[in-house]
Amino acid sequence: MEALNIFLKAAFIENMVLAYFLGMCSYLAVSKSVKTAFGLGLAVIFVLGITMPINWLINEYLLSENGLFGTDLTFLRFILFIAVIASMVQLVEMVIEKASPSLYASLGIFLPLITVNCAILGGSLFMVSREYTFGNSVAFGLGGGFGWFLAIIAIAAIREKIRYSNIPPALRGLGMAFILTGLMGIAFMSLMGIDPAALASGAN
C-alpha cells in the first residue's frame, strides 16, 4: 500500500515538472503538439521506470558500505547513474526506431536528450536521498514518469489552443508557456490536501 501511496504522491502532489522543475527543457521544447508530447511522455515513463530500479540496485549493492566492495563508494554515484541512464536511453531509442519509425522521426533530437532530462537523474537522486526500498523506488519511478507525462500532455493541449488567442507579441510562445506552467502548478497544488495514505487504506 505504501507503494501506491508513493505512486500517487509522485504523479500528482509532488509532480516532477510542476513542483520540482525537473525536465523543463524538453517539456518546453516538445510541447508544441500533443502528438509528439504523447510520444515523449511515454518514453520518459519507460526510461524512468527502468532506470530507477537499476540505479537502486547499483546504489545498494555496489556503492554502499555493506555492498560488494565493502567501502563507501558513493562519490561515484553521479557518474554511474548517468552512465546507466545514457545506456538505457540508447536502448529505448533503438526499440522505438524499430517499432514506430514515424514516432522516431517526430521525436528527433529529443530522444537522445532524455539522457539530459533532469527528471530521470533527479528521480534517481531523490530515491537515494529519501531512502526508498526497492518496491517503492519502482513505484516512484512510474509515478514520477506518469506525472511528467500528464504535465506535458496538458501544456501541449493548452499551447495548441492558445495559438489562436490574442497575446501580446512579446509574450507569445515561451513567455506564455512559463506563465501557463506556473498556473498549472498552482492547480496541481490543490491536490495537496488529499492524503493518499487515507485513500489507500479505504478510510474514505
Added chain:
Amino acid sequence: MSTTTQEVKQAEKEPLFGKKERRLITDPLNDNNPITVQVLGICSALAVTSLVYPSVVMAVAVVFVTAFSSLATSLLRNYIPKSVRMIVQLVIIATLVTVVELTLKYLNYPVYKQLSVYIGLIITNCIVMGRLEAFSMANKPWRSFLDGIGNGLGYGLILIAVGVVREVFGKGSLFAGSPLEMKIIGNTEAYWINTETSTMFGWYANNNLMVLPAAAMFVIGIIIWIQRSRNTKLVDVS
C-alpha cells in the same frame, strides 16, 4: 614587408581578450541568454531560487562547471570519437559536479543540505551539455572557456534575479541564511530572520505566492516579456 604585415594581422586575429572574446561573455548575458532565449537549463536550478543565498551558490557552481567542462572538452575535442561523445561529455561533467559537491559539503554543510539533489542535477543541466555540443566541440580551448563562463554567468544572472524578487516579496528579507542577511520590507517572521529589527513598509504582509514554485515561473515569464518588448528581434513568430 608583406610578411611582417601578415604576421601583425595574425597576431591581431586572435588577441587574448579582444572584441570577439568580450562578446563571448556579454552575449549570453542578454541577447543570447541561456534561459530566456536559448531555453536551455531551466530544469535543475529554479527550485533553489526561493532564497537569494542558495541561488548565488548555485550560480557559482554552474559557472565553475560550464567553464571547466568547456575547457576540458575543447582540449580533447580532436580525440573524442563522434559516436561516444555524449558519454565522454557526461563523464567530464559528472566528475566536475562531484568536485563541486564534495567542496560545498566541506565548506558549507547547511547550504549543501538545502540544495540537496539540485547540485547533482547540474550534470543534466541542458546548458552545460548544450554549450559543449554547440561550441566547445568546434572551438579552441581559450574561447570555449570564455563561452562557458559567459553562459554560466547568463544563467546565474537570471537565477539571482528570480531569487531576489522571490525572497524580497515572499519573505521580506535578502540573503537569509548567509552572514549578510538583512530584512528589507514587511513584518516577516520568517525562520532565519531576527524580527526585532525594524524595516521599511511595516504594513507589508509577506506574499506567500512568491514562496511557491509556481512564482519562479511567473517571474521568468515576466522577465522574458520585458526582454522581448525591448528587443523585438527575439519575438516568437510561430
